[in-house]
Amino acid sequence: MIKRKFLHTSLASALLLAGMVSAHAEETFKLTIASSHPVALPWVGLMSTLFVPEVNKRVAALNKGYKIEWREAYGGQLYKMNATLTSVEQGVTDIGWVFHSLEAAKMPLSQFGSVTPFTTDDVRIILDVANDMNEKTPALKKEWDKNNMVFLGATGVDTYHLFTKNPITSYADLSGRKISAPGSIGLWLKGSGAVPVDGSLTSYYTDIQTGVSEGTISIATGILPNKIYEVAPNITTVNIGALYIGGMAMNKDSYGRLPPEVQKIVKDVGKEYSKALGETLMQRYQGALKTMAEVGAKQSNPVRITALSDAEREKWVKTMPNLAADWAKANASKGPAKEIVKAYMHALRERGVKPARDWDEEL
Template sequence: MKHLRTTAIAAILALPSFAAAQETISLTVASSHPTTIPWVGMIQTHFMAETDRILAEEGNYEISWDEAFGGTLYRANATLTSVEEGITDIGWVFSYLEGAKMPLSQVTAYTPFATSNVPVQLSVMRELFNENEAFRNEWEQYNIVMLGMTASDSYDLYTKTPVASLADLNGMRISAPGVLGTWLRGTGASAVDGALTTFYTDIQTGVSDGVLSLALGALPTRIYEVAPYVTRVQMGTVFSGGVAINRDVWETLPEEVQQAMLEAGAYYSEAHAQDMMDRPEVAMEQIATLGAEQSTPVTIVEMDPSERQAWVDALPNLAGEWAAENDGRGLPAAEFLAAYMDGLRAGGEAPARDWSAE
């Protein structure tokens, strides 16, 4: 009996040391956008969940996530500085809004009609990040470590009146986000700077006659109600940024946790890229269904290939202008542009215009 009692006590005493072997690490993860935005929601469902799954296999570490999504800590104009300065440990960096600080990251915004294949685009951007020192430094100089990349779905045209040809755009006022207004140069349309939050009202009040937008943005903001003519132009996708972690925090993490996050970041990027191929078509179907009974029913058409090519050919040398400006600042922009276009072609894409050859 004494032997059994001693054995039982020893077993009980062993339990606390086993529990203490697992270390809990507290991290804040945040974003300027709500989790209803696909790539933000996937930070929870893919990046965080996959990190947890990988760490659970060994059982040495677990993460206690303090979530601050939807602009709780900062807005879209502070996504980079908030990770850089440690306002959040991990966050989605919206590099598309950081043209001055991250000029090479804008290459996709100056190469429209190059690709609408998000998996290929992000694969090329990741390869460039790994191999191009200037591009990598563009991120790492701000005290951050890149974990996973993001991109948009492809841009189309939503207007109050039908657009059957490129000539129909002449004289129109088209709202577009930031630099993407340059995609209208040469068409005869005037760009009106705007965002998803302003597009509906801009069209409704006559500020603009339509927008360049995304299916995933047009659906929740109901742009189709005021711009029921949808022309599928497939102008291309845009690299928008990625999930990053503050480097000071990163360097305090055990190697096992770092490796888990890098693997989870790669998984997140791949899943997000495929989601950007699948989800927009579902959104477009919903737009057609929801807009079928409104006073002016939604009409969705594909732009005639010859008219699309006419648009491509009408554009000035956007990429050349961008490269020349940034080369003048000491950046290898022309070289970077060529590597990006070569990467797309190596991935099986056939850009409608060879921006790097001009």
């Protein structure tokens, strides 16, 4: 009798313990992932088509009963392009695309790519270097951390060209023109006589249409889905270079609530998202130019694609002020700005890049 009672008690205890473990393991994490920009843009689209399903797949493979319940809010549903950082920082979204090119005040040292143009058109190299530097450079890691964010993966864009109402056939043609450019990218117009107008892919169409600006320095993969070629049909290929513009990040508090193994998955998939973005951009770039030429041929003001001559491009490269040295000096009190430029340029050369201007040698 005593033995049977003991067995019943032991069995009951075991079942209770199993139930408790199961209840603990079957945990659902509710996460919001968002962006100011639409999914038509590669760095946003891959958040939905690659990052979310791959995280789900790997979390399920843990076999611990974990589940993520996603709320996806892209295209400015939660916030606009001027709030990409604060929205992740404050937890408006748990995960989001942070456009640090518009955040020079909060992330000054992360602007190193903007002050070193004319390096390479291969965005895969740019993103590889950016991911490496964000993992290994304490000052860059600190910029994400102090803004209550965990860096997941670098985002970038294909090489920059000019998209304007009227033709640009020489560097001198920029003088006096109002050219839209987001944040620190407006620095590339210094020395040209052009007037930079702050904006982004979500505002260029209206800005050019209404005369706020006369064109933009931008990217083919962004101009195409936003149909900006309709109001800026003159495409002048300059090849200012691909650019690291920000990254996908997670609110630090939200990240801290995840189990360590899920945190690792989020970070690992973040890097894979970044690598996939580089490959996607390289594939879409030429296609975007071709499509704009084909579709734009039917417009009342047809799309024309011309290349800025090597001589005129060289004038732009040489006439541009010493952006990197000016930036390093201005940000010396905020961290090792000069060393970051040197590390960046060195990393590019290690990967076979031959910059049109050796910014680090002018510091």
